[in-house]
Amino acid sequence: MRLDPVRLVQAVIVLFVVALLLSEGLLYAPGARPRLTVDQSFRALGGGQLALYTNASGSFAANLAQSVFALTQPSPPTEVYYYYDSNYPVSYSSIADWYGLTQHLSVVASARGLPFNLTIVDAAGLAGLLRQPPRANTVLMGPWIRLGGTLVWAGDTLGRYEGTPIAPGASFGKLIPVPNGSARFLPGIQVGGTGIVYSNRSAFSDAVYLAYPYAIAGGAFRTSEVQAANGRVLGYLDGSWTNWAAFPIGGGTIVDLAAPTYDVVRLSFSLVNLLESGAWTPSSTLVGISAFSVTANAPYSSVALLAAPGAGMHVCAFSVEVDYLAPFASRSCD
Amino acid sequence: MVLLVGTGLRLLLAPLTSQYDPAIFxxxxxxxxxxxxxxxxxIVYPTDWVLVLNLIGRTAALFLPANALVAAPTAVLTLGLTLGGLEPTSYPVPLVALLEKGFVLLFDLAMAGLLYAIVQEWTGDRLKARLVFAAWFLNPFVIIESGVHGAFDVIPTFxxxxxxxxxxxxxxxxxxxxxxxxxxVKVYPxxxxxxxxAALLAxxxxxxxxxxxxxxWFGLGTAGIVALSLWPPGIFQQYLQIVGTGPSVGESHGGFGPWSLSAFPGLGGWRRWLFLxxxxxxxISTVIAFGLVTLFAVYYARRAPAGSWxxxxxxxxxxxxxxILLSFSVAQPQYLLWILPWLLLAAIVERRFRTVAAAVTLGGSAFYVIGLAGPLYLVQPTAIFTHWISFSLIDAAVLGSPTYGPWVELVTTVSVFLLLVYAALQALRRLRRPTAGGVVVAA
Known part of the structure; x- marks a missing residue:
C-alpha cells in the first residue's frame, strides 16, 4: 500500500496538536498538576507552651525541611532594592547574570505568591535610598544599616567595590576596588578559605534550604569569628569556613554571600528562601528544625511542642521543599 | 540501514551527553x-516548546521521582564555576535526555520523509529522493544537534x-x-x-x-493554533515579559552572524555597547532581516511559474x-538547521549547492567539536558527563589559551559567516534565472 505523503504530513500535525492538548491538560486541568500542600498552625496551650500542627500532602514524592524561628518581625520584607548599574564593572559575575538575577528573583517570589516589590536602583538611586533619612555626610551605607537596614552582598568579597564608572566607549573592564573597602563594612573580621565549592551545609542552610555551595577563595568567613561577632552562619561549610554569614550592625544587618553569582537559578531560590523565612537577622532564634517527606500515598502529620516566645516576639514556621528547582514553600506565624 | 544507523547513533549519544540547552530543557x-x-x-521559548518539555517531564516522572530528573553533582558545579559560569550547573538524567532528544529524533525522521517526498515530486527520481533522505538523516551536524545538543530547531523548520x-x-x-x-515552537518562522x-500570491x-x-483557510489554521497555545490567562504576558526585558535571560550577540566581527581584539567597547x-x-536586526526576506519574496512572487514551485x-x-542568519543579532550553531534542509533539496539537483551544504555541515559540526559559538555567547562544548572524560575540559584548554583562543574563535565564526554570504549570493543568482518545469538542470 502506497503511503500518501500529504496525509502523513497532516498526521504529524494532528499528532503534535494532540500532544499539546495532552500537555495543557496536565498543566491546567483541575487536579492534574503536581501539587504539594503544607498546613502549619499554632495553638497556645497555656503554661508558656505552644503547639505547632503540621499536615502535609502531595501528589508526588517531596522532601521538605521545616524550621521554626522566634523573631520580632513576623512578616518577610516586601520592599527589596536591587543595585544594578551597567556603568560599573562586574566581578565574580557577568553583566547578564547581574541583571538576570532580578528576573529570577521576581519569578520565584511570584511562584510563591509573595508580596515582593523588587526595585532596581542604579548608583545614583542607591545613594538617594541610603540618604533616607536625609543626611549630609558622604558615608552612606554604614549609617543606613545601623538605622535598621539590611544589606545583602553577593559576588566579590564584601567591600570590594569600584567607585569609578566605565568610560564611554570602553569595554566592561576589570574591577579595581577602592582601597580598604572591606574594612568599611566589617572592620576586624578576617576572610579566607581556599575552596570554591563547599559540600557541607550548616544547620541554618539545612533549615531554610540555602542551597548555594559556591565560594570565593579567600573571601569566606571563619565560623568562630561569625559567632564571636554575634552573627549567624547561614551557608555551606568547608572545615572552619563558611560562605554565607549575617552580622548585626547596630539596628541592622549585613548578610554577606562570599560567592560568585553565576548560578542565578540556585541563588534566586536561596535568596527568596532567606527573605521569606524572615529569619536572617541574628536577633532571631532558631527554635527547631525537622525534615519530613510526603509521597502520593503517604501524607505527613505532626504536632510539636514549643516554648511560647517572649513579649514582643513571634514564632513562625517555614517549610520549604529541599529539592533543586522545587518552587514550593509555606510560612505561618502565631 | 539508513534508519538503523541514524537512529542508533542518536540513541547512543542521547542519554549520556549534555550541553547548556539540554540542561535548561x-x-x-x-x-x-x-x-x-x-x-x-x-525559559525564553514560546509556549508550544514549553508544553513539549512539560510532557517530557511528566513522562519521566512516571519512572523517576520528580526531584531526580536533573543531576547536579559537585564535580559539575566545580566545572561550571571554573569556566566562569559558562557551563551548565546541572544535566538532565539519561532518561530525560533520551526523552527530549527522542522527541527531536521523531522530527528528524519526519523531516527526512518530507524531503524525500519533495525530491520525489520535484525530480521524479527515487534514487535522488533516497539520497536526500540519507543526506539529512545521516548528516553528522544533524546527528550532533539531535543526539548531543538536543536542539529542537528541526521542529519549526519541519x-x-x-x-x-x-x-x-x-x-x-x-x-x-x-x-x-x-x-x-520557535518564533523565527x-x-x-x-x-x-509570496507563496500565497504565487x-x-x-x-x-x-x-x-x-x-x-490558511489564516484560520494559523489562528487556531495560536489560540490553542495562548488561551491560558496571562501566559502570553509572561512570555513577553521574559523575552522583552532589556538585557534579559535570552540576551546574546554573536555566533557566526555579522556581530561575530566584534570578536576582533580591541573591540571590547563595541561589545559592551551591543550588550547594553x-x-x-x-x-533593528529584525527589521533588516524582515526587509531582506521581503526582497526575496518579491522576486519569488514575480518570477515563480504557476504549478512548479x-x-x-x-x-x-x-x-x-x-x-536572516546574516543580519540577525544572534546566530547560534543550531540555527543552521533552519537552512540545511533547503540546501539539501537544492544540492540534490544542483552541484553548486553541494559544496555549500557540505561546508555548512562541517562548519556546524566544528562549532560543537571545538566549542566555538561566538564572542559574547556562551561556549557550547560537547560534554560527556562520565567520570572519566569530558570534552569541556578540552575546550577550556583550547579556548583558554590567551594567544590562540580568541583567534581560533574569531576565525571559525567569520569563516562560516563568509561561507553563508557566498551561499546567499548563489541563491540569489538561481532565483534570478528563469526556471522551466519542475526540474533544474545542474550547471
Missing amino acids: GESSATMALGGGPYTYL FVIASFYLWYHDRPLSAGAAFGLGVM LLLLPLFG RRDLAPLRRAMSVL NTAPVAL HAPLTYAAIGSVFA
Whole structure:
C-alpha cells in the first residue's frame, strides 16, 4: 500500500496538536498538576507552651525541611532594592547574570505568591535610598544599616567595590576596588578559605534550604569569628569556613554571600528562601528544625511542642521543599 | 540501514551527553514535574516548546521521582564555576535526555520523509529522493544537534517546509496550522512571513475567489493554533515579559552572524555597547532581516511559474533564511538547521549547492567539536558527563589559551559567516534565472 505523503504530513500535525492538548491538560486541568500542600498552625496551650500542627500532602514524592524561628518581625520584607548599574564593572559575575538575577528573583517570589516589590536602583538611586533619612555626610551605607537596614552582598568579597564608572566607549573592564573597602563594612573580621565549592551545609542552610555551595577563595568567613561577632552562619561549610554569614550592625544587618553569582537559578531560590523565612537577622532564634517527606500515598502529620516566645516576639514556621528547582514553600506565624 | 544507523547513533549519544540547552530543557521539565507553571522556570521559548518539555517531564516522572530528573553533582558545579559560569550547573538524567532528544529524533525522521517526498515530486527520481533522505538523516551536524545538543530547531523548520508543501497540495487549513505550530515552537518562522505571502500570491493557477478562500483557510489554521497555545490567562504576558526585558535571560550577540566581527581584539567597547543596547539592536536586526526576506519574496512572487514551485521556492527560501542568519543579532550553531534542509533539496539537483551544504555541515559540526559559538555567547562544548572524560575540559584548554583562543574563535565564526554570504549570493543568482518545469538542470 502506497503511503500518501500529504496525509502523513497532516498526521504529524494532528499528532503534535494532540500532544499539546495532552500537555495543557496536565498543566491546567483541575487536579492534574503536581501539587504539594503544607498546613502549619499554632495553638497556645497555656503554661508558656505552644503547639505547632503540621499536615502535609502531595501528589508526588517531596522532601521538605521545616524550621521554626522566634523573631520580632513576623512578616518577610516586601520592599527589596536591587543595585544594578551597567556603568560599573562586574566581578565574580557577568553583566547578564547581574541583571538576570532580578528576573529570577521576581519569578520565584511570584511562584510563591509573595508580596515582593523588587526595585532596581542604579548608583545614583542607591545613594538617594541610603540618604533616607536625609543626611549630609558622604558615608552612606554604614549609617543606613545601623538605622535598621539590611544589606545583602553577593559576588566579590564584601567591600570590594569600584567607585569609578566605565568610560564611554570602553569595554566592561576589570574591577579595581577602592582601597580598604572591606574594612568599611566589617572592620576586624578576617576572610579566607581556599575552596570554591563547599559540600557541607550548616544547620541554618539545612533549615531554610540555602542551597548555594559556591565560594570565593579567600573571601569566606571563619565560623568562630561569625559567632564571636554575634552573627549567624547561614551557608555551606568547608572545615572552619563558611560562605554565607549575617552580622548585626547596630539596628541592622549585613548578610554577606562570599560567592560568585553565576548560578542565578540556585541563588534566586536561596535568596527568596532567606527573605521569606524572615529569619536572617541574628536577633532571631532558631527554635527547631525537622525534615519530613510526603509521597502520593503517604501524607505527613505532626504536632510539636514549643516554648511560647517572649513579649514582643513571634514564632513562625517555614517549610520549604529541599529539592533543586522545587518552587514550593509555606510560612505561618502565631 | 539508513534508519538503523541514524537512529542508533542518536540513541547512543542521547542519554549520556549534555550541553547548556539540554540542561535548561531538563530544568524546565523538572520544574513543571515539581508543580511549577510553564514559566515558573525562566525559559525564553514560546509556549508550544514549553508544553513539549512539560510532557517530557511528566513522562519521566512516571519512572523517576520528580526531584531526580536533573543531576547536579559537585564535580559539575566545580566545572561550571571554573569556566566562569559558562557551563551548565546541572544535566538532565539519561532518561530525560533520551526523552527530549527522542522527541527531536521523531522530527528528524519526519523531516527526512518530507524531503524525500519533495525530491520525489520535484525530480521524479527515487534514487535522488533516497539520497536526500540519507543526506539529512545521516548528516553528522544533524546527528550532533539531535543526539548531543538536543536542539529542537528541526521542529519549526519541519513545520515551515510542511506548510509550504501542504499549501502547494491545496491543503490550506493544514498549511496554516503548520505555520502556526512553527511559530509557537520557535518564533523565527515569523520572519519568513513575506515568503509565505509570496507563496500565497504565487498560486496563479487558482481562480481569484478560490485563492482568497485558501488564504482565509490558511489564516484560520494559523489562528487556531495560536489560540490553542495562548488561551491560558496571562501566559502570553509572561512570555513577553521574559523575552522583552532589556538585557534579559535570552540576551546574546554573536555566533557566526555579522556581530561575530566584534570578536576582533580591541573591540571590547563595541561589545559592551551591543550588550547594553540588546533590545534596539535586536529590533533593528529584525527589521533588516524582515526587509531582506521581503526582497526575496518579491522576486519569488514575480518570477515563480504557476504549478512548479520546488526550485523557485527552494532558492527563495535559501536566500531568505541566509538573509536572516546574516543580519540577525544572534546566530547560534543550531540555527543552521533552519537552512540545511533547503540546501539539501537544492544540492540534490544542483552541484553548486553541494559544496555549500557540505561546508555548512562541517562548519556546524566544528562549532560543537571545538566549542566555538561566538564572542559574547556562551561556549557550547560537547560534554560527556562520565567520570572519566569530558570534552569541556578540552575546550577550556583550547579556548583558554590567551594567544590562540580568541583567534581560533574569531576565525571559525567569520569563516562560516563568509561561507553563508557566498551561499546567499548563489541563491540569489538561481532565483534570478528563469526556471522551466519542475526540474533544474545542474550547471
